Amino acid sequence: MPNAFVAGRSKRHASVVLTTGLIDLLEDEEMEAVLAYELTHINIKNSSIGIVTFSWILAGMLIALVYFAFRDAIFTGFGQKDNPHHSH
Numbered sequence: 296m297p298n299a300f301v302a303g304r305s306k307r308h309a310s311v312v313l314t315t316g317l318i319d320l321l322e323d324e325e326m327e328a329v330l331a332y333e334l335t336h337i338n339i340k341n342s343s344i345g346i347v348t349f350s351w352i353l354a355g356m357l358i359a360l361v362y363f364a365f366r367d368a369i370f371t372g373f374g375q376k377d378n379p380h381h382s383h
Contacts, residue, residue: 296314296316297314297316297317297320297321298312298313298314298316298317299311299312299313299314299317299329299330299332299333300312300333301333301336301337303337304348306337306338309337311330311333311334311337313326313329313330317329
């Protein structure tokens with residue numbers, strides 16, 4: 296599948312990734328345009344690399360929190376007493 300994207304945690308550690316499908320598909324001028332476009336993502340002053348990385352980390356943390364909260368709720372009976380029909 297032809298694709299190109301930028302990966303990395305900062306401008307200094309960024310890499311442009313091109314699949315072999317894209318390399319085989321494009322002419323030289325088209326490849327230059329794709330590379331120029333991807334390089335703009337790295338050169339933008341407020342680079343989206345850090346924002347995207349932070350977003351994925353935050354999303355992963357939220358998913359883990361919901362998973363463990365749900366799992367805890369299942370094993371603790373969703374806050375119910377052991378015998379909800381028994382009154383004290």
